Amino acid sequence: MTLKTLLLGAVATGALAPAAFAERGEDGHVNIIYWQAPSIMTPYLSSGTKDIEASSLVLEPLGRYTETGELVPYLAEEIPTVENGGVSEDLKSITWKLKEGLLWSDGSPVTSADVKFTADYCMDPEGGCAQLAKFDHIASIDTPDDLTVVVNFDEAMPNPYGPFMGGQSPILQKAQFESCTGAAASTCTEANFNPIGTGPFVVDEFKPNDVISLSANPNYRDPAKPAFATATLKGGGDAEAAARAVLQTGEFDYAWNLQLAPDVLASMAEGGQGTPVSAFGTLVERLEMNMTDPSPDLPEGERSTVAHPHPILSDFNVRKALSMAIDRGLLTEIGYGQAGRPTCNLVPAPALYASDNEECLTQDLEGAKALLEEAGWTDSDGDGVREKDGMKLSLLYQTSTNAVRQDFQALIKDWWNQIGVETELRNVDSSVFFGGDPGSPDTFQKFYADVEMYANNFDGTDPQSYLQMYRCGNEPKPSSQWQGENINRFCNEEYDALLDELAKTGELSKRGEIAKQLNDIITKETMTIVPLVDRGRVSAHSNTLGGVVLNTWDSELWNAADWYRIDG
Known part of the structure; x- marks a missing residue:
């Protein structure tokens, strides 16, 4: 067992913080395979799960759901509630506070204007937003300062966590997308394929329906993450080939949505290179x-x-x-x-x-x-079809x-x-x-x-x-x-x-x-x-990939920033 593996064990038990030894990119490369290949890198122009999940490596919401369904802050300081004053007593508004010092991957600051713009972008009646239901009943959005966003609803909303929560509703950079609103949304190829984000990775090259090459975001808010300097998300093929690539050949580290007959999956798992996970x-x-x-x-x-x-x-x-x-x-x-x-x-x-x-x-x-x-549907001529x-x-x-x-x-x-x-x-x-x-x-x-x-x-x-x-x-x-x-x-x-x-x-x-x-x-x-x-949900990860937590309540790649390599 290597020193790094021992240290990671200490991290898992809380005995040692990752920042004590970790360095961004020190674990090299990670290979991910989605047999349904991503076609675009924004969930606002696709309802396809593969596009929503690929986007989550780059684009992030204010808050996410954990593997147990708990709401946790990501770009926000905390999850607003009535108890902490973030949700109004009449349930007609929710106030989000951005973390200080957040940067987009291009080095520019993340502000409340980006959050408001994201809602305006999706709610544009000519835009055809694929996640419009997330923004139901929004009356207006106020931005009293650069770190504060107040979402006002047209009626009391006991569940005000539709907009900006979860992988289906991340924040877009206003500067990149402001000329891509309404009917122009689907025409902005550069922005839609290469979004500027706050997530652990940035897109280096996007080949629709094929492969995405990514590298560590140099401005990610945790200087020790991600552990991987580069990542490849390969698309296409079929579920069987994806499972084989992780469980038998070890070519890939993570395979999503292994929609296979149970006996086929069980046989592949005997390959010893990886582990199926399900929930x-x-x-x-x-x-x-x-x-x-x-x-x-x-x-x-x-x-x-x-x-x-x-x-x-x-x-x-x-x-x-x-x-x-x-x-x-x-x-x-x-x-x-x-x-x-x-x-x-x-x-x-x-x-x-x-x-x-x-x-x-x-x-x-x-x-x-x-x-x-x-x-009244009858087979009058005897051909077997009513x-x-x-x-x-x-x-x-x-x-x-x-x-x-x-x-x-x-x-x-x-x-x-x-x-x-x-x-x-x-x-x-x-x-x-x-x-x-x-x-x-x-x-x-x-x-x-x-x-x-x-x-x-x-x-x-x-x-x-x-x-x-x-x-x-x-x-x-x-x-x-x-x-x-x-x-x-x-x-x-x-x-x-x-x-x-x-x-x-x-x-x-x-x-x-x-x-x-x-x-x-x-x-x-x-x-x-x-x-x-x-x-x-059934996916699989290699036996050398640590930190994987299968999440059925958010993107499966929700915590890719926490993935690391386990030394053999």
Whole structure:
């Protein structure tokens, strides 16, 4: 055992502070692999997890969530609360205090103007911000001095931690992005690929959908961090290759989102080079039902927009039958084993917010057939495909390219065929599917299909911002450069009214009740979202990489500044 390893052990036990011996960059290079390659380095122009997480190496929020869901300050001095005076008694404002002496990676000071600008940037109605739900109910933002930011809400906000908390809502440098607002946001390639940040690393070279080369931020606030002088985040390939690169060959130090069959992952772990890590959070693999018409017969700019309701999936009975035909238990067993749980909920955790909705857990093929028959979808010509009013019950079902997802597609197609639904399958390279490029026809935001499958989750332990994604008007559309969080174009007045009630409700038990109602409207009463599996997050790190703490409530790279090399 080397002296450094002994010292690191002392640090872990609190016997010795890292600053006593650590030096920025002394551990050389770290290799990270995300088989879904990042396409952009700002979460404000992408809902893709791979882009949000890559960005978190460079861009930071005022506060983050720990692996236990606790709120901790990052750029802020402390987390504002009513008790410390940071949140007003009437819950209509929150005051953040920046740490003194913070510098951007270019050496310029971080000020309250940058924080205010970030909110203005996202809230610009022409900008198409992918994280707009984080800024719901903001009335104004004041900056009384360079270190103080006061966020004023238009009503009491018992949970005022939407803006500037977590990896989905970091601070942008005003000087770099001030000419990139509104419709110009997506055109600012240099800023979007090479943001100036406060995080432990800076971008040296960004190759979209391929690789990011980074180096230690010379102005990072802790002079002893990061331990690594340089880093590479490699994208592309598939989950199996990523797992092999850490667990068997040792080429990489960290592999994200190992969406593999449990037996495959267990076999790889025997390679002895690395360690799988897993934890449950709020990641749900689900089907999104397109409530708008994606037909290529419509003019470009009108496909998948609210001007054209879906000719088949607007029928609730069809959506319900599609859900009834699915065996979620079998999907979970085949795809995730103990790292998954069948679910009917969009919000599976924490327990306070998780509905007891379990109706979907029992597959009912005969019931699905009967429901379609009663709704007038019949197979009149005996070809095995139902039709109604001259329209075939035929659907295009898309997802990203991944072995587990293609297994799911095959099984679901078979079940749907059994109930008389003709199903065409399509899979898209994950870097493109989750990339958010407004010019691509293949992004999950544009949704040029009838049904699509993916997984998503939310920062922290409170689902308010997550549920706000499905507010009327928050759908991706041409006027927002196809950005937006309401992916299936859902709109329901009762739902929006409950969102407003949740925003002003402080008592936790009542917040839980409202969140469950919102969950049930989407997943049970309307079935515009069909949850499949509550997925545990599974990643892996090399046996020589220390400091890794898997976090399902924030970015997985949330504490990359604390990573270090363990000597063999």
